[in-house]
Amino acid sequence: TTRDPQTATTDVLTYGDLVVAGKLIGPRIYSTGPGIFSSENVSSLEHARKVMKRYSAYYDTKTIKMYGTGNRQQRQWIIQAAREQNIMPTTEGGLNFRNNLTQMIDGYPGQEHSLPVFPLYKDVVGLVAFTKSAYTPTLLVAYGGPWAENYFYALERPHDDPKLNRFMPHHNLDSRSRRRNAGWFMEEEHVFEEQSAVANAIVQEGGRVGIGSHGQLQGLGYHWELWSVQSGGMPELDALRAATILGAEAIGLDNDLGSIEVGKLADLVILNSNPLDDITNSKDIGYVMINGRLYEDDTLNQVYPLNKPLPKLWWQDFAPTGVPGIRK
Structure with a gap:
C-alpha cells in the first residue's frame, strides 16, 4: 500500500483507478490529492467545509494534507471540517x-x-x-x-x-x-x-x-x-x-x-x-x-x-x- 501526501496534480487518482480496474499492476494507492495551502484564504468554518467537500465528495481521497493553511484559527477550522466529513488529515x-x-x-x-x-x-x-x-x-x-x-x-x-x-x-x-x-x-x-x-x-x-x-x-x-x-x-x-x-x-x-x-x-x-x-x-x-x-x-x-x-x-x-x- 502506498499513500502519497500532497500531490501537485490529481494524476495519482487516475493511477489508483487504473490499478483497481485491473489496467495496471500496482499497490493499493491512496493519496491526499493536492494539499490545502494558505492560498485557500480560509475565512470561516463554513468556508473550510466547502473546501473539504473537494476531497470528501469529488476527489474521494479519504485523507488530506493541511499544508500551512494560515494561522492557528484557520488550521483549527480545517481539522474540524475534516472530522465532520470523515477525512483523515495530516500536516506538513x-x-x-x-x-x-x-x-x-x-x-x-x-x-x-x-x-x-x-x-x-x-x-x-x-x-x-x-x-x-x-x-x-x-x-x-x-x-x-x-x-x-x-x-x-x-x-x-x-x-x-x-x-x-x-x-x-x-x-x-x-x-x-x-x-x-x-x-x-x-x-x-x-x-x-x-x-x-x-x-x-x-x-x-x-x-x-x-x-x-x-x-x-x-x-x-x-x-x-x-x-x-x-x-x-x-x-x-x-x-x-x-x-x-x-x-x-x-x-x-x-x-x-x-x-x-x-x-x-x-x-x-x-x-x-x-x-x-x-x-x-x-x-x-x-x-x-x-x-x-x-x-x-x-x-x-x-x-x-x-x-x-x-x-x-x-x-x-x-x-x-x-x-x-x-x-x-
Whole structure:
C-alpha cells in the first residue's frame, strides 16, 4: 500500500483507478490529492467545509494534507471540517517548531517531516506520544544536515540495482543516480542517526512513527527510510511495526491493512531473509501479494492463482538500442 501526501496534480487518482480496474499492476494507492495551502484564504468554518467537500465528495481521497493553511484559527477550522466529513488529515511539518506542536495539540493525526530541532527531551517526546500524532520524519530529506538519501546513493549504488533497471526507464535512473549535485559529505556529518533517536524515543513512549520516503526513489527509497529510522537504536521489530501497522493506523486503515489477521486484506510482502536479524534484509523480497494474487518480486510475473507473465512495460517500446555514435 502506498499513500502519497500532497500531490501537485490529481494524476495519482487516475493511477489508483487504473490499478483497481485491473489496467495496471500496482499497490493499493491512496493519496491526499493536492494539499490545502494558505492560498485557500480560509475565512470561516463554513468556508473550510466547502473546501473539504473537494476531497470528501469529488476527489474521494479519504485523507488530506493541511499544508500551512494560515494561522492557528484557520488550521483549527480545517481539522474540524475534516472530522465532520470523515477525512483523515495530516500536516506538513515545517521549520516553525511552535506550529508543529500546536498542530499536534489541536488534534492533527499526522506530521510529515522531521521536527526542526534535535535532540528532543521528554516534554516534547511525551507530547507527541500522548497526542498519538503519527510522526513521519522523512529522514531522506531531513532538516538540520545532509539528506540521508545522499548517504545511501553513495553506498548502495542504486544505478546498478537489477530491479530498478528492470522496472524503471534507464534514462530516469541515470538522472537520479549519476553526478548528483547535492555534494559529498563525511559520514559523521550526517544527522539521520541522531534524528532517528527521537523517533525511537517516541515509539518507546507509546507513540506512533511512520515511514515516509518522500518519493525520492521508487522502490528502494522506502527501504532506505526504514533503515534510517532504525539506525538510532530502534529495535528492528519496532521499525517493522512503523513500516506496517503504525503506518496503517496513521492513515486510518488499520482495520484492513498493516498486519496479518483474519478478516484483513490479503496483502503480503514475503522475505527471503529475516529483517529482525538485520533491518537491511527488508529489501530481500521473494514474493509480493495484493488481494490474494501472488507475484514473483524479481519479475512481477503472477504465479497464483494464475500463471501470468508481466506484460511489456509501456516505456520499453521507446527505449534506445545500440551504441550511440556517428553512422555513415
